[in-house]
Amino acid sequence: MTRHPKTQAGPRTVEDGGTSVVHLTLNGQELLAHPGQTVGAALVDAGIQSWRTTRKNGRPRGLFCGIGICYDCLITVDGAPNQRACIVPVCEGMQLSTTAAPVDAATDAPNDGGTKR
Numbered sequence: 417m418t419r420h421p422k423t424q425a426g427p428r429t430v431e432d433g434g435t436s437v438v439h440l441t442l443n444g445q446e447l448l449a450h451p452g453q454t455v456g457a458a459l460v461d462a463g464i465q466s467w468r469t470t471r472k473n474g475r476p477r478g479l480f481c482g483i484g485i486c487y488d489c490l491i492t493v494d495g496a497p498n499q500r501a502c503i504v505p506v507c508e509g510m511q512l513s514t515t516a517a518p519v520d521a522a523t524d525a526p527n528d529g530g531t532k533r
């Protein structure tokens with residue numbers, strides 16, 4: 417994967433010359449991110465393009481609009497389901513999970529504020 421020439425973003429290591437890093441976990445696996453990145457940017461930066469699937473057809477989803485409008489990037493952040501990864505900034509020790517949130521049986525919609533697809 418080619419990196420953006422201005423940010424030179426790429427996988428982080430603890431030994432990367434003292435660059436400030438934020439430690440995250442995704443389903444228990446450690447990831448490193450830049451301070452100020454969004455969760456979605458950190459996941460893509462780590463080579464993770466998709467972190468959930470659609471309920472009906474199991475199609476992969478990750479960043480799409482990148483500005484908080486489409487809800488494709490939903491992820492569980494520190495136990496809070498259906499957070500938009502593209503607008504949530506990373507925090508030290510953040511625990512991310514791709515576990516699907518419970519579906520409201522009455523409406524067959526995810527608990528994401530009423531967005532129906």
Ligand code: FES
Nearest residue numbers: 480482486487502
């Ligand atoms: S990518 Fe569209 S809401 Fe996050």
